[in-house]
Amino acid sequence: MASAANAISLSLSIAAASSSSSRRDNYSYSPESSCLSFRKPSGGVSLRLRPVTGASLATRRSSCIVHATSAPVMDPSPVSESGSAGAPTVVEVELGNRSYPIYIGSGLLNQPNLLQRHVHGKRVLVVTNETVAPLYLDRVVEALTQGNPNVTVESVVLPDGEKHKNMDVLMKVFDKAIESRLDRKSTFVALGGGVIGDMCGYAAASYLRGVNFIQIPTTLMSQVDSSVGGKTGINHPLGKNMIGAFYQPQSVLIDTDTLNTLPDRELASGISEVVKYGLIRDAEFFEWQEKNMSALLARDPSALAYAIKRSCENKAEIVSLDERETGLRATLNLGHTFGHAIETGFGYGQWFHGEAVAAGMVMAADLSYRLGWIDDSLVKRVRNILEQSRLPVAPPESITMEMFRSIMAVDKKVADGVLRLILLKGPLGNCVFTADYDRKALDDTLQEFCKS
Amino acid sequence: MASAANAISLSLSIAAASSSSSRRDNYSYSPESSCLSFRKPSGGVSLRLRPVTGASLATRRSSCIVHATSAPVMDPSPVSESGSAGAPTVVEVELGNRSYPIYIGSGLLNQPNLLQRHVHGKRVLVVTNETVAPLYLDRVVEALTQGNPNVTVESVVLPDGEKHKNMDVLMKVFDKAIESRLDRKSTFVALGGGVIGDMCGYAAASYLRGVNFIQIPTTLMSQVDSSVGGKTGINHPLGKNMIGAFYQPQSVLIDTDTLNTLPDRELASGISEVVKYGLIRDAEFFEWQEKNMSALLARDPSALAYAIKRSCENKAEIVSLDERETGLRATLNLGHTFGHAIETGFGYGQWFHGEAVAAGMVMAADLSYRLGWIDDSLVKRVRNILEQSRLPVAPPESITMEMFRSIMAVDKKVADGVLRLILLKGPLGNCVFTADYDRKALDDTLQEFCKS
Numbered sequence: 001m002a003s004a005a006n007a008i009s010l011s012l013s014i015a016a017a018s019s020s021s022s023r024r025d026n027y028s029y030s031p032e033s034s035c036l037s038f039r040k041p042s043g044g045v046s047l048r049l050r051p052v053t054g055a056s057l058a059t060r061r062s063s064c065i066v067h068a069t070s071a072p073v074m075d076p077s078p079v080s081e082s083g084s085a086g087a088p089t090v091v092e093v094e095l096g097n098r099s100y101p102i103y104i105g106s107g108l109l110n111q112p113n114l115l116q117r118h119v120h121g122k123r124v125l126v127v128t129n130e131t132v133a134p135l136y137l138d139r140v141v142e143a144l145t146q147g148n149p150n151v152t153v154e155s156v157v158l159p160d161g162e163k164h165k166n167m168d169v170l171m172k173v174f175d176k177a178i179e180s181r182l183d184r185k186s187t188f189v190a191l192g193g194g195v196i197g198d199m200c201g202y203a204a205a206s207y208l209r210g211v212n213f214i215q216i217p218t219t220l221m222s223q224v225d226s227s228v229g230g231k232t233g234i235n236h237p238l239g240k241n242m243i244g245a246f247y248q249p250q251s252v253l254i255d256t257d258t259l260n261t262l263p264d265r266e267l268a269s270g271i272s273e274v275v276k277y278g279l280i281r282d283a284e285f286f287e288w289q290e291k292n293m294s295a296l297l298a299r300d301p302s303a304l305a306y307a308i309k310r311s312c313e314n315k316a317e318i319v320s321l322d323e324r325e326t327g328l329r330a331t332l333n334l335g336h337t338f339g340h341a342i343e344t345g346f347g348y349g350q351w352f353h354g355e356a357v358a359a360g361m362v363m364a365a366d367l368s369y370r371l372g373w374i375d376d377s378l379v380k381r382v383r384n385i386l387e388q389s390r391l392p393v394a395p396p397e398s399i400t401m402e403m404f405r406s407i408m409a410v411d412k413k414v415a416d417g418v419l420r421l422i423l424l425k426g427p428l429g430n431c432v433f434t435a436d437y438d439r440k441a442l443d444d445t446l447q448e449f450c451k452s
Numbered sequence: 453m454a455s456a457a458n459a460i461s462l463s464l465s466i467a468a469a470s471s472s473s474s475r476r477d478n479y480s481y482s483p484e485s486s487c488l489s490f491r492k493p494s495g496g497v498s499l500r501l502r503p504v505t506g507a508s509l510a511t512r513r514s515s516c517i518v519h520a521t522s523a524p525v526m527d528p529s530p531v532s533e534s535g536s537a538g539a540p541t542v543v544e545v546e547l548g549n550r551s552y553p554i555y556i557g558s559g560l561l562n563q564p565n566l567l568q569r570h571v572h573g574k575r576v577l578v579v580t581n582e583t584v585a586p587l588y589l590d591r592v593v594e595a596l597t598q599g600n601p602n603v604t605v606e607s608v609v610l611p612d613g614e615k616h617k618n619m620d621v622l623m624k625v626f627d628k629a630i631e632s633r634l635d636r637k638s639t640f641v642a643l644g645g646g647v648i649g650d651m652c653g654y655a656a657a658s659y660l661r662g663v664n665f666i667q668i669p670t671t672l673m674s675q676v677d678s679s680v681g682g683k684t685g686i687n688h689p690l691g692k693n694m695i696g697a698f699y700q701p702q703s704v705l706i707d708t709d710t711l712n713t714l715p716d717r718e719l720a721s722g723i724s725e726v727v728k729y730g731l732i733r734d735a736e737f738f739e740w741q742e743k744n745m746s747a748l749l750a751r752d753p754s755a756l757a758y759a760i761k762r763s764c765e766n767k768a769e770i771v772s773l774d775e776r777e778t779g780l781r782a783t784l785n786l787g788h789t790f791g792h793a794i795e796t797g798f799g800y801g802q803w804f805h806g807e808a809v810a811a812g813m814v815m816a817a818d819l820s821y822r823l824g825w826i827d828d829s830l831v832k833r834v835r836n837i838l839e840q841s842r843l844p845v846a847p848p849e850s851i852t853m854e855m856f857r858s859i860m861a862v863d864k865k866v867a868d869g870v871l872r873l874i875l876l877k878g879p880l881g882n883c884v885f886t887a888d889y890d891r892k893a894l895d896d897t898l899q900e901f902c903k904s
Contacts, residue, residue, distance in 0.1 A: 122868050167619060178690045183866040206658075208864045209685060209696045210776075233661060238630045244661045245697065324662075412660045414635040416574050 088114065089305070091312045093228065094320040098248045102228060102312050104305065108255040109139050109216075112146040118250040119144065119151065120212040121185030125177055126155040127200035128191040132218055133157045135261055140191050140216060154180045158196065162343070162353065165195045165235050167243070173203040187212045187250070193219035193266075194226035194353065198244070201232030205247035215249045218258040220270025220304070221354055224277075224311035227252050229319040229329075239410050240340045246324055254312075256305050264297075264390070269354030271296060271389045274307050276361065277314040279382065280331045280422070283429030285310050290381070293388050330413060330433045334422040335361030338395070341407040345399045351392070358391035363449055364423055370441040373425040373432075381428070394449055401443075401450045540566065541757070543764045545680060546772040550700045554680060554764050558753065560707040561591050561668075564598045570702040571596065571603065572664040573637030577629055578607040579652035580643040584670055585609045587713055592643050592668060606632045610648065614795070614805065617647045617687050619695070625655040639664045639702070645671035645718075646678035646805065650696070653684030657699035667701045670710040672722025672756070673806055676729075676763035679704050681771040681781075691862050692792045698776055706764075708757055716749075716842070721806030723748060723841045726759050728813065729766040731834065732783045732874070735881030737762050742833070745840050782865060782885045786874040787813030790847070793859040797851045803844070810843035815901055816875055822893040825877040825884075833880070846901055853898045 088103035088111075103114055124144055128137055133155070141153050156176040158169055177186070188211060190200035197215050204213035217227035233244015259267065271293075278286025288306075289296070295303040315332065322329040339360030342351060365382045368374045383393050395404075413420045413433075420435040421442075540555035540563075555566055576596055580589055585607070593605050608628040610621055629638070640663060642652035649667050656665035669679035685696015711719065726748075730738025740762075741748070747755035767784065774781040791812030794803060817834040820826045835845050847856075865872045865885075872887040873894075 167623060171619060174688055174695055175690075178688055178694055178862060181862050181866070181869075183868065184864060185867045206685075206695045206697060208694060209683065209698050231661065233658075236626055236630055238627075242630055242660060243626055243658045245658060246661050410630060410633050410635075412636060414633070415637045416635070417633075 089309055091309065091316050093248070093316040095230075095248060095323055098230075100249055100251050102252040102254065102316065104223075104254045104256065104309050104312065106256050106301065106305070108253055109136065109143055109257070112143045112148070114251075114253055115140075115143045115189075115214065115216075116148055116151075118212075118214050119187045120250070121183070121187060122150050122152065123180070123182050123186040124151060124153045124189055125173075125180065125182055125186060126153060126189045126191050127158065127173055127196060127203065128155060129158045129160040129193075129196055131160040132192040132196070136191060136216075136218060136258065140189065144189070154182070158199070160195075162195055162235070163347070165199055166237075167234060170199055170203060170234055173199065174207060177203070177207050182207070182211070184208050184211060187214060189214045189216060190227075190249075191216045191218065192222075193217065194222040197222050197227050198232050198241070199234060201230070201247055201249065202234060202244050205232055205245040210247070213247075213249050215252040217252065217254060219262055220259060220267050220308070221273060221352070222270075223254045223256075223259075223308050224270055225273040225315065225332075227254070228312055228315045230323065238344075239407070240343055241412070242410075254308060256301065256308065259299060259304060265355075266352060267297070267299070268390050269352035271307075272354030272358040272361070272386070272391055274311050275382075275385055275389070276332070276334050276357065277311050278429070279361065279424060280334050280431045281318075281429055282310070282314055283427070285314070286381075286385075286428060290385055293385060297389065327433060330420070331422050331431050333413065334424075334431060335359075335364050337408055337411050337413060337419070337421055338363040338404070340411065341404045342395045342399055344407045345403040346396050351396070355392050356395075358386045358389070359393060359395050359449075362386065362393045363395070363445055364421070366448060367421070367437070367441055367445040368424040370444055371423065371437055373423060378424065378428055397451050399450060400452045401446045404446050404450065541761055543761065543768050545700070545768040547700060547775055550682075552701055552703050554704040554706065554768070556675075556706045556708065556757065556761050556764065558708050558757070560705055561588065561595055561709070564595045564600070566703075566705055567592075567595045567641075567666065567668075568600055568603075570664075570666050571639045572702070573635070573639060574602050574604065575632070575634050575638040576603060576605045576641055577625075577632065577634055577638060578605060578641045578643050579610065579625055579648060579655065580607060581610045581612040581645075581648055583612045584644040584648070588643060588668075588670060588710065592641065596641070606634070610651070612647075614647055614687070615799070617651055618689075619686060622651055622655060622686055625651065626659060629655070629659050634659070634663070636660050636663060639666060641666045641668060642679070642701075643668045643670065644674070645669065646674040649674050649679050650684050650693070651686060653682070653699055653701065654686060654696050657684055657697040662699070665699075665701050667704040669704065669706060671714055672711060672719050672760070673725060673804070674722075675706045675708075675711075675760050676722055677725040677767065677784075679706075680764055680767045682775065690796075691859070692796055693864070694862075706760060708753060708760065711751060711756060717807075718804060719749070719751070720842050721804035723759075724806030724810040724813070724838070724843055726763050727834075727837055727841070728784070728786050728809065729763050730881070731813065731876060732786050732883045733770075733881055734762070734766055735879070737766070738833075738837075738880060742837055745837060749841065779885060782872070783874050783883050785865065786876075786883060787811075787816050789860055789863050789865060789871070789873055790815040790856070792863065793856045794847045794851055796859045797855040798848050803848070807844050808847075810838045810841070811845060811847050811901075814838065814845045815847070815897055816873070818900060819873070819889070819893055819897040820876040822896055823875065823889055825875060830876065830880060849903050851902060852904045853895075853902045856898050856902065 088105040088108055091102040091104065093100050093102065108114055126137065126140055137155060144153050145151055154176060156173055158164060158172060188200050188204040190197040190213065197217055201213060204211050215227040217223045230246050230248040232247050233241045236242040275289060278289055292303050296307060318329055318332060335357045339356035342356040342359060343353065362383055365379045369376060369379045386393050408419055411419060418435045420433060421437065422431055422433050423437065425432045540557040540560055543554040545552050545554065560566055578589065578592055589607060596605050597603055606628065608625055610616060610624060640652050640656040642649040642665065649669060653665060656663050667679040669675045682698050682700040684699050685693045688694040727741060730741055744755050748759060770781055770784060787809045791808035794808040794811060795805065814835055817831045821828060821831045838845050860871055863871060870887045872885060873889065874883055874885050875889065877884045
């Protein structure tokens with residue numbers, strides 16, 4: 001039996017909501033000390049530390065979601081330098097009987113109990129890709145089976161990249177599952193980035209009409225975005241994520257050590273989504289990023305852990321409020337309608353998702369400004385932070401206005417023929433999801449960013 | 453606007469549960485008069501007749517599920533001789549906010565409001581096949597658009613047959629949906645038998661991670677079984693229904709007139725599932741079938757309408773209690789584990805599903821008898837009613853014991869490596885879903901039915 005982790009989990013209770021502006025200076029981040037500290041811990045914020053055993057981690061469903069405008073907190077858990085087991089931070093995604101924990105920390109792949117407590121049945125299928133398998137597959141198999149001889153683990157290694165996120169490659173997962181005689185009590189484990197998580201999740205949703213699955217995201221993009229919230233699916237030649245399911249995992253395990261092997265361009269791609277959370281709902285987080293972007297790009301462990309935790313908290317709260325994207329959740333797609341058009345028009349896999357989203361966010365900011373909804377200064381700040389992150393701030397030259405128009409016409413946010421967009425409106429940290437905007441302004445934005 | 457139907461709906465309230473044996477002789481069916489009558493209407497049964505308007509049909513979610521051991525009732529609605537609009541009987545599938553009505557009656561495709569009230573958005577995709585399209589597609593398009601000029605209807609016509617229930621053909625539905633720029637507010641309509649319903653349902657579950665859909669089953673098999681309950685999916689070369697989703701429709705519209713064009717062999721295939729309901733939980737219904745099988749085979753409209761209604765009631769009650777097949781719902785698979793092995797081993801489409809299930813039910817009854825769980829007389833009654841229905845009572849000669857064993861090993865009812873079966877146990881109308889049976893008896897049954 002796996003022993004319970006002697007872990008410390010940190011949860012934050014907000015007694016009263018307070019505006020971000022009033023608490024703007026409550027904390028600071030020091031890249032030198034890799035540490036966050038409070039200046040003015042006021043405003044009804046209370047901190048509780050409590051020991052978390054394996055059993056209580058697995059069963060508790062308490063409200064540890066943090067309001068998005070809460071002050072950031074100093075994580076008291078030791079950051080492992082050597083990759084040995086550290087203490088996980090836990091962010092809970094509250095979805096009734098489909099709630100699940102996100103474990104965040106260094107060395108978590110060396111804590112078998114974190115994985116094993118969420119495995120159902122005796123058979124596991126790890127879905128991974130050619131890049132990640134040599135790095136982490138053995139360690140995950142070890143974590144699944146250590147002290148657990150009844151569990152057998154199969155694996156399927158898919159080609160790497162967004163261009164392989166299609167039905168033909170998905171069928172390889174089903175082939176392997178059926179050949180391995182996996183039954184309804186099996187567990188699928190997604191080990192890799194967003195493409196692997198989306199495909200494994202959709203396979204888990206569909207295999208025998210649904211089996212359990214666990215996400216182990218290994219890229220910043222998947223850690224801060226795609227592994228959380230239950231969106232799964234594959235691309236169609238005519239559109240991204242057109243085929244899929246809403247399907248929640250049993251748990252998400254984020255071992256921040258896996259970022260050590262991530263190429264710079266992919267790290268930047270993930271930062272694009274981190275920036276997004278700040279823009280749509282978390283002004284303080286955006287300001288923190290403006291101050292600490294160089295620490296993030298230098299892969300400072302504490303800065304990364306904080307950015308991941310804060311991003312997961314923002315996403316978990318949105319998903320809890322609107323799991324199936326009837327409204328609020330759509331705001332997570334800031335820049336994504338333009339971005340998906342870039343990905344589709346340019347060919348999947350030419351740009352990383354976060355790169356396309358970065359250019360898309362600049363376009364969304366441009367349109368928001370043309371509509372008179374935000375100040376010019378915010379457009380500049382968006383452009384600046386993305387440029388500092390070494391992300392593109394305009395679409396590739398080969399994408400024409402007509403390509404944008406035709407691809408955006410089949411976007412999932414079109415309803416009854418009308419394209420709804422997420423646009424910034426008001427002070428930093430505010431946005432709207434709306435079909436009520438001037439089409440002429442959208443045309444002007446497309447003209448501004450397209451050569452033809 | 454569609455006008456409200458002046459329909460009579462019949463609902464049955466059971467004040468107290470009573471055993472089937474005590475009420476065995478409460479009614480009779482006369483093929484001459486095409487009419488059911490009560491002999492001893494006792495046991496706390498009350499009948500209520502009430503007018504049902506279009507609005508109240510669409511919004512009511514009252515408990516009109518009938519306990520499966522309730523007495524059958526005489527349907528007072530006029531049966532249309534000419535195919536003109538008759539009054540629908542409504543069976544409600546109770547699933548909380550996913551509840552939906554099943555409309556059953558003659559001429560329902562000529563009542564546009566029954567369809568239109570369940571269409572979401574302005575765009576509809578009708579999924580049908582080459583056999584059904586020439587017969588009913590125009591009428592369905594007319595029903596969807598009559599007095600409703602804002603709705604546009606696209607259609608995709610798939611090849612007919614179980615062997616086409618695969619991923620390649622499913623992709624044609626996605627292709628058409630994307631080419632037609634269908635958005636999240638679209639509605640998919642399944643027009644056809646079980647294959648079309650399963651494929652259209654899974655496409656609806658997956659397209660843009662889920663759009664609305666409506667079932668219009670046109671075969672007896674799909675009317676009494678597959679269109680109700682939300683199981684959708686496709687086959688894999690190595691197993692039937694291995695890839696799919698639980699996804700509920702907005703409504704099911706059963707126009708019994710569509711059975712007029714159904715070939716005899718397909719009618720018999722549907723009767724196989726009707727027989728199943730009697731065997732697993734409804735002794736009175738089985739006895740009614742024994743008396744009225746010739747009327748069913750002669751397509752007596754009232755006999756068919758009653759068999760469909762009673763079957764849907766049984767299925768609706770089971771699905772309401774166990775939507776995702778954690779236990780009770782599995783009993784609907786009596787004979788299906790053997791049957792699926794026959795379909796897979798013999799090649800999809802060689803036998804109809806109900807034919808394979810019929811042979812499977814005889815095998816299940818044989819095994820139940822070998823285990824000492826049922827009397828020999830029940831085995832004979834199972835065989836007799838199926839033979840009277842012109843259904844096979846043994847697998848094809850080409851299926852070997854080894855084929856049964858290897859195909860059954862990947863059945864969806866295998867859990868942690870152990871095959872669970874639905875077997876008859878006790879008096880007529882009782883069954884168990886169990887892994888606790890003597891494997892030697894299973895071997896003996898396979899040996900009995902296989903040449904090699």
